[in-house]
Amino acid sequence: MLRVQGIDLSYGTQQVLFNLNFNLHQGEILGFLGPNGAGKSSTMRILTGYLRPSKGEVFFLDKDVSKNPLFLREHLGYLPETAPIYPELKVEEYLKWVAEVKSVENINKEVDKVIRECGLKTVQKKLIRYLSKGYRQRVGLAQALLGDPKLIILDEPTVGLDPTQVREIRNLIKELGKEKTILLSTHILSEVELLCKRVIIINRGRILADESLEELVKKAGEKRFILLLSRKTDLNIFKEEIGDCFSLIELKEVTDGYKLELSQKREGDFREKIFAAAIKSNGVLLELFPKRSSLEEAFVKLVYSGEEQ
Numbered sequence: 001m002l003r004v005q006g007i008d009l010s011y012g013t014q015q016v017l018f019n020l021n022f023n024l025h026q027g028e029i030l031g032f033l034g035p036n037g038a039g040k041s042s043t044m045r046i047l048t049g050y051l052r053p054s055k056g057e058v059f060f061l062d063k064d065v066s067k068n069p070l071f072l073r074e075h076l077g078y079l080p081e082t083a084p085i086y087p088e089l090k091v092e093e094y095l096k097w098v099a100e101v102k103s104v105e106n107i108n109k110e111v112d113k114v115i116r117e118c119g120l121k122t123v124q125k126k127l128i129r130y131l132s133k134g135y136r137q138r139v140g141l142a143q144a145l146l147g148d149p150k151l152i153i154l155d156e157p158t159v160g161l162d163p164t165q166v167r168e169i170r171n172l173i174k175e176l177g178k179e180k181t182i183l184l185s186t187h188i189l190s191e192v193e194l195l196c197k198r199v200i201i202i203n204r205g206r207i208l209a210d211e212s213l214e215e216l217v218k219k220a221g222e223k224r225f226i227l228l229l230s231r232k233t234d235l236n237i238f239k240e241e242i243g244d245c246f247s248l249i250e251l252k253e254v255t256d257g258y259k260l261e262l263s264q265k266r267e268g269d270f271r272e273k274i275f276a277a278a279i280k281s282n283g284v285l286l287e288l289f290p291k292r293s294s295l296e297e298a299f300v301k302l303v304y305s306g307e308e309q
């Protein structure tokens, strides 16, 4: 649906984006992640046609956006970090005004539809200034949805909301994702884990990773295991037996024995070593399972190793 090819961007003499290349496929929610100042908002401004890149092209449904800016805008719903919402208007009035600006046909019907989709029925006659932050964000989403856009770009949609509001907005995004293509920029890694199958990580204007969440976590995370050993285990012998393949990350005494977290030192499958070591140390291995490394670990690892170079 969206193809980004060789994008560079400079503000004056400072180059902030370097040769960005990625695709956004129809029907996916793509997570766009990066630390502060990485270049997320600048990229979004280019994708939404608010900024022109210094180099490179963006294609929307195979049409060059710089040559057909209106074509993209007709099919785009954009929720910027702070949505331009007018507090002195009532929700319904505001949405009707946006619909007019967007040249939406059948304004009343379309406004009713987004009010329903975004759960705004109970506040549609209220002045926006009296709405809670969560409801204002819903209004922001509703304006992005007007005109039935094919592509929705959301810039940090849950920032500053309380936990209940965050959950509501996430559920709404999840629902929208069943029909729409969504690019979701956020700092919140758990949000990406909940909503997205694919992730792009950007830092200092360069893409560090573009892959499925599963692949990213698998690649970046070292192999770790959690195990439970019976109380009679001689831990010194156990540590010595596994020492060439694993390092001990954590050891805790729990009610039914010892809980350990091990990190594997080199490639291979050494689980048998753990079983054998338990027997040699006069213990019983009660539990053994791999620890799934989280997106957070993958993110920190990628961004941090990038900083070192």
Ligand SMILES: Nc1ncnc2c1ncn2[C@@H]1O[C@H](COP(=O)(O)OP(=O)(O)OP(=O)(O)O)[C@@H](O)[C@H]1O
Pocket (backbone or CB within 6 Å): 011, 016, 034, 035, 036, 037, 038, 039, 040, 041, 042, 043
């Ligand atoms: N209008 C501007 N003029 C000059 N420099 C800018 C401008 N906007 C952004 N920058 C710089 O471009 C770089 C990328 O900023 P950008 O806002 O795109 O990052 P971001 O990933 O969205 O950050 P954040 O998560 O903090 O919003 C930063 O170094 C920033 O200082």
